[in-house]
Amino acid sequence: MTARTASLWQIRQPSVIPGFGLALGVTLSWLTLIILIPLSGLVWRSSALGWATFWELATDQRTVNALRISFGTAFLAALINVFFGVVLAWVLVRYRFPGKRIIDAMVDLPFALPTAVAGIALTTLYAPNGWIGSLLTPLGIKIAFTPLGIVFALVFVGLPFVVRTVQPIMEEIDKEVEEAAATLGANRFQTIRRVLLPGLAPAVLTGFALAFARGVGEYGSVIFIAGNLPYVSEIAPLLIVIRLEEFNYPAATAIAAVMLVISFAMLLIINMIQAWSRRRYGYGA
């Protein structure tokens, strides 16, 4: 343990790879320029509000609802993506079938497509008079212009994150591990549940974190399908834009600061779980 703490202080380890100073310098300057300065600007502006004002703005009912919708739908969409993303990655890794490459390429489409286009397309489909929406309306199911529609849009934009993080790890799974489980008497279901999925956990968690983060920040596709009813289907990023258009900068900053804190906390927790599981399973490190 003492050796460990000591090495923490010795930042620069002797290495045969040259250029550590330069590389770290570039990294830090870049991070500062791109991430740190804008974010600290945000924190600085919101701190100028004073605690009481900030708290009042942050606990405004409309703001709270918008935050709840943003994080709630993003969380739900990421969960759905984890399930279907893993299935999709499994199919792409494990089976050979005609059209596999096309499906593989299609997974990336949400990356490339302008999200507004996706939002409009989804709205057209799920609106009460759309192809799918018109079939669901008689059943009493409303998707477009409800939080459910937001989840649909976020599932769409988040899918590639899960597939693309899980796929390479799945490809690395040694066939022998499955055979070992079989020789020990495990049936297929037991092999998948007890041997394969736990091994994928760190990758699935990464995929979840990415899809979730993307969902929280998503704007383009959501505003078309959400209907944007205050208190019901209005997401936090939209509320920020609305406040900005009202020239209500303090409120916009306050919402942004709250989002920043929550996002940072969640990503930190996910990263910590990941580091822990990685250390355990001996990946990386």
Added chain:
Amino acid sequence: MEVRVQNIRKEFSRFPALNDVSLDIRSGELIALLGPSGSGKTTLLRLIAGLESPTEGTVYFGNEDASRKTVQERNIGFVFQHYALFRHMTVLDNVSFGLTIRPASRRPSKADIRKRALELLDLVQLSGLEKRYPAQLSGGQRQRVALARAMAVEPNVLLLDEPFGALDAQVRKELRRWLREIHDRTGHTTVFVTHDQDEALELADRVVVMSKGQIEQIGTPDEIYDTPNSPFVFGFIGQSNILPVRVENGQLWLDDRSIGVSAPGEADGPAQLYFRPHDVELLDGCGGCIAGIVVQTRRVAGTRHVELDVGGANTTVEIELPPEKATSDRSRLAFRPTRWKLFRD
């Protein structure tokens, strides 16, 4: 348990990997499948395990036809070259795995499973490491965990696929001796695949030499080394020299000289003479011998290896002499094989 392999044939997309292979393994025996890569030894092992299914033929466990059973039903222990441990499980969980997944009716209690796993870890000398993860173990330790895991299910037969192949020489030697000890103590019928002849000859009760999808010879290590029954086995096991000779009236001739070796009952005609470098006697004169000019000498541990040019079509042979027998390059040396075998094409 006895394992019988009967007239097995296996094709991988029309390419024959095994061709009419039959093998009887006695209960409690330690058998080595030895052969170069592509000889079908691993395929045979995987067929016994049920990880492959034969194109034709049957595998019996005792009197039961096992070929219709799945891997899971065969109750075997399999050890892979690259360990194939479950890396998200502790050593203890790895070893217990086979027992914990049994249906409730056949599953021992939690305490019993733990006890059994700890006993096995003790047997493989890994006591105290049960809470570690595979990533925290050395290669040799991992392979021992793999062996304990395979033994936990009380397998009918223990199958090991190049178990020491990924380890370095020192660890390999240690584990080899240790595997023999474990086998003697537990008495599991064991089959292991190897391409390392030292490993096979040192460890096994019987060695099965395979080549090109067929069994060349089955025998004890002594039989395999001392009386190889085919040119392949002679060439594959240990060092050997091959000389093209002629048989005339029961005498062997190299080019135009008799080499002083008689082969009574052999038909006249050309043949290949096989002999080992150490099965030779040096002669002073040469009235019936193989004579050659020293091309190169090498001192290897306790012996001196001498390479001789024996004339003819630039044929060289290598013989082993005691190290005190100093020879200089270009000097002449006469010898005669004391043990040898003739093969004809």
